[in-house]
Amino acid sequence: MLHPARLWKSQSGNKVQCRLCSHFCIIDENNHGNCGVRQNVDGQLMTRTYELVAALNVDPVEKKPLYHFLPGTKTFSMGTQGCNFGCTFCQNASLSQHPKTGREITGQKVTPEILVEAAIAHECDSISYTYSEPTVFFELMQDTARLAHAKGLQNIMVSNGFQSPECIEELTGLIDAANIDLKAFNDDFYRDICAGRLSPVLDNLRHLKRNGWWVEVTTLLIPDKNDSTEELKAMAAFIADELGKEVPWHISRFHPDYKMQNCPVTPMEDLQRARKTGTSAGLEYVYIGNVPGDDNTSTFCPDCHKELVKRFGFEMTNAGLAEGMCKYCGCEIDGVF
Ligand code: SF4
Structure with a gap:
């Protein structure tokens, strides 16, 4: 199924x-770009994923993970097959890498109207473009996001941040x-392990923050x-100094997957060391992900240090946060509440 x-x-x-x-692929006639999703047909670029959704779920927004954006709400989450990266540790490779195998792209036929209506029917506050890499289903994301806004829903993107400046411009707003x-x-990690590059990601992060997006950052810590x-x-230091101390940083535990089966699970002491590095740099909200229990996923007030939000998996109890402020000292907590 091809779409312009x-x-x-x-x-x-x-x-x-x-x-x-930011790969800016030059594509010969009847060939695909690096992602396997976009195809040159008689000198016209077509996408193979428009209206073919491969994953569709109602998720807690905390699962994206977003801890400071409409916490406690549901988000209607969708993704197609395909990705512009080739991370050897991918935890969703059957979805992300499938188009590169040359096999037919599969999925459930949907339209932006169907997606938005379903999000409303499931009482979601937002739609999330997620699971694989939403950049490669840009056209479906853009059309759905426009309609979602018109119906009063918010839009969330979970991404590797490797968009072109033009793409980011189109998505802003x-x-x-x-x-x-x-x-x-x-950069070696990005090139050798992900088939990407670091600098466009850093540029895009700076751009998103400058242009008023609510941004949270995730790092999968691999031994x-x-x-x-x-x-x-x-x-x-980059997150704190160039993006802002209020940007939440999610440090996530690695589990062996895809082509990185021989690498061990991230030890807890390394996750704690990374978290301490973040707080020492001045970051106000640093979380450990993929580890159940204790206070690794709690939000603490940056002023009085009391626990405001406690999370259990993707469930949360909010004892100390009222209308975006700490109930104990009145400090404004960063985010969209
Ligand atoms: S989305 Fe990126 S990887 Fe895919 S064809 Fe376009 S430039 Fe290449």
Whole structure:
């Protein structure tokens, strides 16, 4: 099922350049770009994923993870197959990497109208574009997000942050909140393990914050790959100094997956070390993910340090937060409440 793509330019020899993400693929006639999703058909760029949703669920917004954006609400979550990265540790590879195998892209046929109506019927406050990489289903995301806004819903993007500047520009004003992966703080990791690059991700994070998106950052901590104290310090300093101390940082535990089966689970002491690095850099909200129990996922007041929100898995109890303020000292808590 092919649909006209947006954000591309014609090139000589019936080639096209896709300008959706920072790969800027030049695609020969009848070939695909790196993601396997966008195809040059007779000199026209087409997308293979419009209206073909491969995952659809009602999730707690905390699952994205977003802890400071409409906490306690439900988000209607959708994703198609496909990704512009090729992370060897991908925890969703059957979805994200499928189009690169050359096999047919599959999914449930939907329209933006069906998605928005379903979100409303399930009493969701938002729609999340998630599971694989929403950049590669940009057209469906853009059309759905426009309609969602018109119906009073918010839009959330969960992404690797590798969009082109044009793509980010088009989404600004449509997407209200984003969780962006900062997978490492070295370009070799991005190139060798993810088939991406670091600098476009950093540029996009700066741009999103400057342009008023609510942003939370996630890092999957992988033993011996991105967990040195030096790298964590640089990452925490970037978030605190260039994005803002109020940006929540989710440090997530790695479990062996896809092509990284021989790497161990992240030890708890390394997750705690990363969390301490974040708080030492001045970050006010640092969380540990994929680890049930204790206070790793609680929100504490940055002023009086009392526990405001306690989370159990994706459930939460809110004892200390009222209309975005700490009930104990009146400090304003950052986020959209
Ligand atoms: S979305 Fe990115 S990877 Fe896919 S064709 Fe366009 S530039 Fe290439």
